[in-house]
Amino acid sequence: MKAVFNFNDVTDRVKKALKIKADYELAERLNMKTTTFNSRKKANSLPYEELLLLSSTENLDFNWVLTGEGGMYREEQRRNPISERRAEAIIEMYEALSDAQQKEILADIENKKRMNELIETVNQLRKKVG
DSSP states (O other), X not given: OOOOOOHHHHHHHHHHHHTOOSHHHHHHHTXXXXXXXXXXXXXXXXXXXXXXXXXXXXXXXXXXXXXOOSOSBOOGGGOOHHHHHHHHHXXXXXXXSOHHHHHHHHHHHHHHHHHHHHHHHHHHHHHHHO
């Protein structure tokens, strides 16, 4: 099941963390036009890619940004140096791709996440059934 996050809740958390008051300021930080931001707000359509990038550059925990659970900031001491190098390599490769290719990658990631969630649901049902 795909999680649906509330646009206002998510953007309010980001504004709180970055000490931003107005939507237009957040739109600017997300490198979005205010009109685009407002359209997405009206449609409850989060700009995941932009939020992920901003979270990364501001050291925000992306899980907290989306759900409000856990800590606001990523804990540097939890990070494994190998994982960090891998993440940096992935970001570098991702940034070298075209916009269309980046969108494909994000769609693939969302599909993989959805599959993992379905597998987890099936496993939980199997445990209940016995």
